[in-house]
Amino acid sequence: xxxxxxxxxxxxxxxxxxxxxxxxxxLPLLNKYWSKYFPNDDEFCLCAKMDLATSKxxxxxxxxxxAKSETPADLGVEPAKHLLPIIRAQASTEFGSIQQHQVxxxxxxxxxxxxxxxxxxxxELRHGYQMFHLLxxxxxxxxxxxxxxxxxxxxxxxxTGSHVLEAxxxxxxxxxxxxxxxxxxxxxxxxxxxxQKVCAYRPFAQSMPPxxxxxxxxxxxxxxxxxxxxxxxxxxxxxxTVRALQHSWNKWLPRGLEMFGDExxxxxxxxxxxxxxxxxxxxxxxxxxxxxxxxDLNLRYLRARFAxxxxxxxxxxxxxxxxxxxxxxxxxxxxxxxxxxxxxFFRRRGEPAYRMVGMDGxxxxxxxxxxxxxxxxxxxxxxxxxxxxxxxxxxxxxAAGRLTREDAAKKAPKLERTSSxxxxxxxxRWVALDDAPANGKGNGNGxxxx
Amino acid sequence: MAVSASGVxxxxxxxxxxxxxxxxxxxxxxxxxxDFWESRVAYYLRRDPEASRVAEVDGEVVGFMLGDVRGGxxxxxxxxxWIERFGVDPSQRGKGLGRQLFDELxxxxxxxxxxxxxxxxxxxxxxxxxxxxxxxxxxxxLTALERPLGDGKK
Numbered sequence: 364x365x366x367x368x369x370x371x372x373x374x375x376x377x378x379x380x381x382x383x384x385x386x387x388x389x390l391p392l393l394n395k396y397w398s399k400y401f402p403n404d405d406e407f408c409l410c411a412k413m414d415l416a417t418s419k420x421x422x423x424x425x426x427x428x429x430a431k432s433e434t435p436a437d438l439g440v441e442p443a444k445h446l447l448p449i450i451r452a453q454a455s456t457e458f459g460s461i462q463q464h465q466v467x468x469x470x471x472x473x474x475x476x477x478x479x480x481x482x483x484x485x486x487e488l489r490h491g492y493q494m495f496h497l498l499x500x501x502x503x504x505x506x507x508x509x510x511x512x513x514x515x516x517x518x519x520x521x522x523t524g525s526h527v528l529e530a531x532x533x534x535x536x537x538x539x540x541x542x543x544x545x546x547x548x549x550x551x552x553x554x555x556x557x558x559q560k561v562c563a564y565r566p567f568a569q570s571m572p573p574x575x576x577x578x579x580x581x582x583x584x585x586x587x588x589x590x591x592x593x594x595x596x597x598x599x600x601x602x603x604t605v606r607a608l609q610h611s612w613n614k615w616l617p618r619g620l621e622m623f624g625d626e627x628x629x630x631x632x633x634x635x636x637x638x639x640x641x642x643x644x645x646x647x648x649x650x651x652x653x654x655x656x657x658x659d660l661n662l663r664y665l666r667a668r669f670a671x672x673x674x675x676x677x678x679x680x681x682x683x684x685x686x687x688x689x690x691x692x693x694x695x696x697x698x699x700x701x702x703x704x705x706x707x708f709f710r711r712r713g714e715p716a717y718r719m720v721g722m723d724g725x726x727x728x729x730x731x732x733x734x735x736x737x738x739x740x741x742x743x744x745x746x747x748x749x750x751x752x753x754x755x756x757x758x759x760x761x762a763a764g765r766l767t768r769e770d771a772a773k774k775a776p777k778l779e780r781t782s783s784x785x786x787x788x789x790x791x792r793w794v795a796l797d798d799a800p801a802n803g804k805g806n807g808n809g810x811x812x813x
Numbered sequence: 814m815a816v817s818a819s820g821v822x823x824x825x826x827x828x829x830x831x832x833x834x835x836x837x838x839x840x841x842x843x844x845x846x847x848d849f850w851e852s853r854v855a856y857y858l859r860r861d862p863e864a865s866r867v868a869e870v871d872g873e874v875v876g877f878m879l880g881d882v883r884g885g886x887x888x889x890x891x892x893x894x895w896i897e898r899f900g901v902d903p904s905q906r907g908k909g910l911g912r913q914l915f916d917e918l919x920x921x922x923x924x925x926x927x928x929x930x931x932x933x934x935x936x937x938x939x940x941x942x943x944x945x946x947x948x949x950x951x952x953x954x955l956t957a958l959e960r961p962l963g964d965g966k967k
Contacts, residue, residue: 364925401859403860403883404859404860479855482859576861576862576863579825579827579828579858579859580855580858580859582827582828582858583854583858583859584855586828586829586831587828587852587854587855590831590847594847652829655829656829659829659831659832662832663832663847666845674836
């Protein structure tokens with residue numbers, strides 16, 4: 364891949380350095396031990412990378428065949444207005460995931476797991492830097508009054524709880540979340556970046572291949588530790604359980620599915636030439652990929668548990684156990700294995716928002732029964748969170764007819780930090796927003812950025 | 814991403830290929846080595862995910878070829894494309910999968926600036942060596958040398 368690299372102006376680099384001191388204090392540790400954990404790999408470079416081979420011709424949508432735009436002004440007002448929140452949301456996810464990872468990073472059971480996640484965090488920082496390059500190196504004044512400095516400050520001021528997408532507003536409960544997040548939520552990132560490779564705004568499209576190249580390892584940093592945990596669990600390690608993994612999967616999967624946007628949307632992105640798939644199509648492919656991952660993890664578990672059995676015998680055990688909830692085959696119970704929750708389970712956005720759908724797709728009619736079901740299938744640390752309390756209250760309002768499902772979907776708990784960018788400043792205050800914008804039915808970008 | 818007339822699809826490696834690669838290796842060697850392949854796949858993905866490929870038939874991975882582009886080793890300053898691990902499901906042999914994988918890697922290495930392909934082969938693995946020679950590999954001026962460590966004696 365041939366790339367051009369670019370640096371942000373000093374004032375933005377300084378702002379990111381400052382942000383790292385507060386939000387990513389372990390970055391220097393990665394640089395110090397890089398050659399130990401990643402020998403022969405090029406050293407980490409905090410810069411923007413633009414792929415030189417990206418097509419100059421629009422590939423999808425109403426303007427397919429025309430030249431891609433190089434500036435927001437070329438793009439036109441409507442498309443540029445639509446694209447700007449996408450870039451800001453992308454920036455928010457990159458910085459947001461670092462904040463989430465940092466809190467539980469030191470709880471990794473092995474140094475390798477820790478340094479793999481550290482590398483993921485550093486590369487997410489680069490991706491955020493890349494988005495800042497897109498926001499600040501071109502003139503967006505035709506579609507916004509917000510100055511580039513303020514766009515950067517707005518993103519750097521976000522914390523877990525005030526990010527654009529809900530998946531980045533949930534705190535991690537343990538290092539299990541670091542790993543499951545990398546396998547489940549970063550996978551949505553892979554889909555979004557892949558779809559955006561065709562983007563009619565060429566600087567955005569050029570940003571995707573270098574990010575995707577790094578994202579490939581991020582997914583491995585989730586999948587490989589999980590595979591090893593399944594092996595440990597099969598061998599009876601009391602500190603690594605399938606149940607803990609299952610609860611983390613149940614926490615992140617619904618939020619991952621919602622990151623694709625409402626199932627009925629995505630037409631605008633395709634029409635404008637920003638993506639090559641609508642929301643439902645991409646979401647289905649994602650879910651299918653996760654089915655495969657769950658199957659692989661279960662095979663890993665069973666091979667470790669029955670070292671003397673053939674692959675064919677293992678597959679037969681898996682097939683029989685998975686066929687019926689409650690079944691036990693050769694001592695393997697249904698609950699011993701991982702399961703992929705139904706795509707409508709615990710949803711708060713999109714088509715199934717606030718429908719009470721269980722892990723297996725079963726419908727609940729009573730709120731208390733459904734909340735009990737969620738408590739059985741999510742970690743205690745998470746069910747005791749404010750996020751769950753707001754969800755339960757909102758679900759109660761929907762069930763009582765005080766709120767429509769559509770209005771409930773717009774009512775995400777959201778905190779916005781106002782004033783200064785720096786958490787060391789004393790002039791900071793937080794406000795809860797009542798009117799946080801909902802996942803646009805049509806745009807498929809998750810929530811709109813403020 | 815190439816799809817041949819025979820329905821073989823060759824695509825870049827990803828982390829979900831670990832299970833299939835482990836299975837192919839087990840069929841070929843008789844050894845079940847998930848830890849080894851988890852480490853190797855993670856290594857190649859972090860180096861360059863485009864530089865390693867798998868071959869799929871009907872959506873199932875039936876062959877793989879792992880490698881990367883690098884330079885500066887063994888005094889070789891020129892950038893080379895290294896082919897390091899490959900395997901084809903025994904039930905799929907004879908269909909040209911190895912050649913398709915090789916062609917895709919070679920093309921990628923060329924585009925990444927490599928002027929030469931390199932590999933090492935165990936001379937006891939005649940089938941592997943025959944395949945590589947069929948791909949155009951010839952003896953190199955470099956000779957692979959080794960000696961055991963431990964008590965310092967041979």
